[in-house]
Amino acid sequence: MEAGRALTPPGPGPSAPHTTIVRGAASLCGLLLLVLLTVDAAAETVGPPTSAPATLTFGRPGDDGIPPAPDSVGVADIPNDGGEALRVSWKAEAETGVRGYIILRAESADGPFAAIDTVDAATASFTDAAGPGHPLRNGVTYHYRVAALGELGDSESATVTGTARQSFFNTDRLNLLVLLALFFGLVLAYTRQAANHARRGGMPFVRKIAGLTAIEEAIGRATEMGRAVLYVPGIDDANNIQTIYSMIILGNVARTVARYETPLIVPVCRAFVVPLAEETVKQGYVDAGRPDAYVRNNIRYLSDEQFAFTAGVDGIMLREKPAANLFLGSFFAESLILAETGFATGAVQIAGTANIHQLPFFVVACDYTLIGEEFYAASAYLAREPKLIGVLKGTDWMKVILIALMLIGILTESAGWEGFRRWFVLR
Amino acid sequence: MLRREFPLAITCVVGLFMVIGLFVPERHFTAGRTEVESWAIIIRAFAAVLGVANIGRISYLRISRREHEWVYHVPLLIGLVGMIVLGVGGSLGSAPLFGIAEGTFFNDLYMNVYVPMQGTMFALLAFFIASAAFRAFRVRSFEAGLLALAALLVMLGRVPIGAEIWDQLPLISDWIMNIPNNAAKRAILIGAALGAIATGLKVILGLERNYLGGE
Numbered sequence: 001m002e003a004g005r006a007l008t009p010p011g012p013g014p015s016a017p018h019t020t021i022v023r024g025a026a027s028l029c030g031l032l033l034l035v036l037l038t039v040d041a042a043a044e045t046v047g048p049p050t051s052a053p054a055t056l057t058f059g060r061p062g063d064d065g066i067p068p069a070p071d072s073v074g075v076a077d078i079p080n081d082g083g084e085a086l087r088v089s090w091k092a093e094a095e096t097g098v099r100g101y102i103i104l105r106a107e108s109a110d111g112p113f114a115a116i117d118t119v120d121a122a123t124a125s126f127t128d129a130a131g132p133g134h135p136l137r138n139g140v141t142y143h144y145r146v147a148a149l150g151e152l153g154d155s156e157s158a159t160v161t162g163t164a165r166q167s168f169f170n171t172d173r174l175n176l177l178v179l180l181a182l183f184f185g186l187v188l189a190y191t192r193q194a195a196n197h198a199r200r201g202g203m204p205f206v207r208k209i210a211g212l213t214a215i216e217e218a219i220g221r222a223t224e225m226g227r228a229v230l231y232v233p234g235i236d237d238a239n240n241i242q243t244i245y246s247m248i249i250l251g252n253v254a255r256t257v258a259r260y261e262t263p264l265i266v267p268v269c270r271a272f273v274v275p276l277a278e279e280t281v282k283q284g285y286v287d288a289g290r291p292d293a294y295v296r297n298n299i300r301y302l303s304d305e306q307f308a309f310t311a312g313v314d315g316i317m318l319r320e321k322p323a324a325n326l327f328l329g330s331f332f333a334e335s336l337i338l339a340e341t342g343f344a345t346g347a348v349q350i351a352g353t354a355n356i357h358q359l360p361f362f363v364v365a366c367d368y369t370l371i372g373e374e375f376y377a378a379s380a381y382l383a384r385e386p387k388l389i390g391v392l393k394g395t396d397w398m399k400v401i402l403i404a405l406m407l408i409g410i411l412t413e414s415a416g417w418e419g420f421r422r423w424f425v426l427r
Numbered sequence: 428m429l430r431r432e433f434p435l436a437i438t439c440v441v442g443l444f445m446v447i448g449l450f451v452p453e454r455h456f457t458a459g460r461t462e463v464e465s466w467a468i469i470i471r472a473f474a475a476v477l478g479v480a481n482i483g484r485i486s487y488l489r490i491s492r493r494e495h496e497w498v499y500h501v502p503l504l505i506g507l508v509g510m511i512v513l514g515v516g517g518s519l520g521s522a523p524l525f526g527i528a529e530g531t532f533f534n535d536l537y538m539n540v541y542v543p544m545q546g547t548m549f550a551l552l553a554f555f556i557a558s559a560a561f562r563a564f565r566v567r568s569f570e571a572g573l574l575a576l577a578a579l580l581v582m583l584g585r586v587p588i589g590a591e592i593w594d595q596l597p598l599i600s601d602w603i604m605n606i607p608n609n610a611a612k613r614a615i616l617i618g619a620a621l622g623a624i625a626t627g628l629k630v631i632l633g634l635e636r637n638y639l640g641g642e
Binding site: 080081082083084138166167168169170173176177180183184187191237238239241242244245247248250251252268270271272274275280283297299300301302304305306307308310311315319333336337339340354356359361363364365371372373375376377379387388391392394395398399402 | 446453454471477479481484485495545548549551552555560617619621622623626
C-alpha cells in the first residue's frame with residue numbers, strides 16, 4: 001500500500017493490479033505501515049518514499065485510513081453529442097476521509113483498467129469526453145470503476161458500464177431552431193409577397209434612412225469638388241458578415257460613383273478582402289456602363305495590422321483629401337481616429353457598423369451614422385429591389401414577435417413562473 | 428453563367444450545411460464543419476500573397492511613374508521586402524540576422540520600431556476622444572442637452588470627487604449605465620443580430636450576389 005499519495009493523475013503505464021491476492025497483500029502492507037506509523041507518534045504526516053512508483057494499490061475498505069468504496073456509481077451517456085462523452089457519477093463521501101477519486105476505464109469488463117483522471121473529494125461526477133489521449137468511440141461499451149483515495153489506501157467501486165451514443169438532433173437547441181425557422185419563414189413569405197407586389201407594379205414602402213440617402217449626396221459633392229470618394233470596408237476579414245455586407249454596399253456605391261465619374265478609393269485591411277473589393281467595384285463600373293473608368297490600383301491593400309492600416313488610411317485622407325468618407329463595416333478602436341481625421345479634412349462622413357461599442361464614436365465624429373440594423377438595410381434601400389425589401393419586412397415582423405415575447409417574459413417572470421424564460425436559455 | 432451560378436451553388440450548399448450542422452451533432456457532420464472551417468483558414472492564409480502583390484504592384488507603379496508623393500512608397504517597399512527576407516530567409520543565414528526568434532534583427536525591428544509606432548497611433552485616441560467629446564457635448568438641441576447631462580452625471584459618478592460632491596452620484600451613474608444605456612444597447616444589438624441573420628439567409632439564397640463580382 002502506498003500511503004499519502006499525492007492527488008495527481010497516474011501516468012498511462014500498465015494498469016493497477018486488481019486481483020484478490022494483490023489486494024490482500026496490499027492490505028497487509030497497509031496494516032504493517034499503520035503499526036509503524038502508530039509507533040512513530042511524532043510523525044503527524046505520512047508521506048511516501050520520494051522514489052515510490054505512482055501505481056495504484058488498494059486497501060481493504062473499513063481499515064483505518066482506507067475509505068469505503070464509492071457508492072451509487074453510474075455511467076450515463078451525455079445527450080446531444082456525437083457519441084463522444086460519458087458521465088460517470090458517484091456519491092461523494094468527503095466526510096469519511098476521502099482525499100479524492102480516481103476514475104478508471106477499460107474496454108473489457110475484465111480489464112485492464114487504466115486510470116484516466118483524478119478529481120477532488122468534493123466532486124461527484126466526471127465527464128469522460130473524447131479528445132487527445134482520451135479515445136472514446138461512438139457505440140462502444142466502456143467499463144468504469146471509481147477508486148476512493150484515502151490517507152492510507154484506496155478502495156474501488158464495482159464495475160459499471162456505459163455506451164456513448166451519438167444524437168442526430170441537438171434537443172438543447174430546439175428553441176433556436178424554432179425561432180430561426182420562424183424568422184426564415186417570415187423572410188421568405190415577405191420576399192415572395194414583395195415580389196408579387198412588384199409584379200403588379202407596386203413597391204413596398206421603406207422608411208427614409210437619412211444616412212443612406214446622404215450617400216448619393218456625398219458622392220455628388222465629391223464630384224462637384226473634383227475629389228475622390230473614400231470607402232473603408234472595416235478592418236475585419238471576409239468571414240465577418242459585416243464585411244460581406246460592406247462589399248454589397250460597395251457594389252452600389254461603385255455604380256453611383258461610376259455614373260458620376262468620380263474616383264473611388266478603397267483601402268483594405270485584410271488581404272482576403274482585396275479580390276472581393278476588386279471584383280465588386282469592377283462589377284459596379286460594368287453595371288454603370290463605365291468599365292473603362294475602373295482603376296484597379298485604387299483598391300489598396302495597406303496592412304493586416306489594425307493601427308498600421310489606420311495610419312495608412314489617415315495618410316490617404318490627409319494627402320489625397322477625399323470629399324466623402326464612407327466607413328461601412330466592422331470597426332474597432334480605430335473608428336474615432338479615422339473619423340476625427342476625416343472631420344479635420346472637412347469631408348462629408350457617413351459611417352455604419354453593427355459593432356455597438358464603436359457607434360458613439362461614429363455618432364459624434366460623422367455627419368450620418370447607420371446604427372446596427374440600418375447598416376444591414378442599406379442594399380435594399382439603395383437598390384430598391386423588391387425581394388430585398390421583403391427581407392426587411394420579414395426582419396421587422398420578427399422584431400415585433402421578439403418584443404411580444406419579451407413582454408410575455410416580463411409578465412411571466414413577474415408572476416414567478418420561470419419556465420417561459422428558461423425555454424429560451426441556450427445550452 | 429457558370430462563373431456566377433457555380434459560386435452561388437457552393438455558397439448555398441456550404442451555408443446550409445453549416446446552419447444544419449449547428450443542430451446536428453452527428454460525428455460526420457461535426458467533422459465536416461471542422462474541415463470546412465480549416466479550409467477557410469488555409470484559403471485565407473494564401474490571400475496574404477494577394478496582399479503583398481497588391482502593395483508591390485501599386486508601389487512599383489507609383490515609383491516608376493513618379494506619381495504624387497511617390498517617395499513614401501520607397502521606404503514602404505524596402506520595409507516590406509526587408510522584413511520578408513529577414514523573417515523567412517532562414518536558408519540565407521542564421522540568427523541574429525535571419526529568423527524571427529527573440530534577439531534576431533527581425534524581432535528587434537518589430538519590437539523597437541513597429542510596436543512603438545503602433546502604440547503611438549493608439550495613443551492618438553486619447554486626444555481624439557477629447558476633441559470629439561468637446562463637439563458632442565455642445566448643447567444645441569434638447570437631445571444634445573440630455574446627452575450632455577447624462578455624460579456629466581456618468582463622468583462625475585465615476586470619479587472620486589463625484590461621491591464627495593454627492594454620495595448618490597455613483598448610484599445615478601450606475602443606473603444610467605445599467606438601465607437606459609443597457610436597454611438601448613440591447614435594442615440595437617437585437618436589430619443588428621436579426622440583420623446579420625437575414626443577410627446570411629440572403630447570401631445563402633443568392634438574393635445578395637454583389638460580393639461575387641462580375642460575370
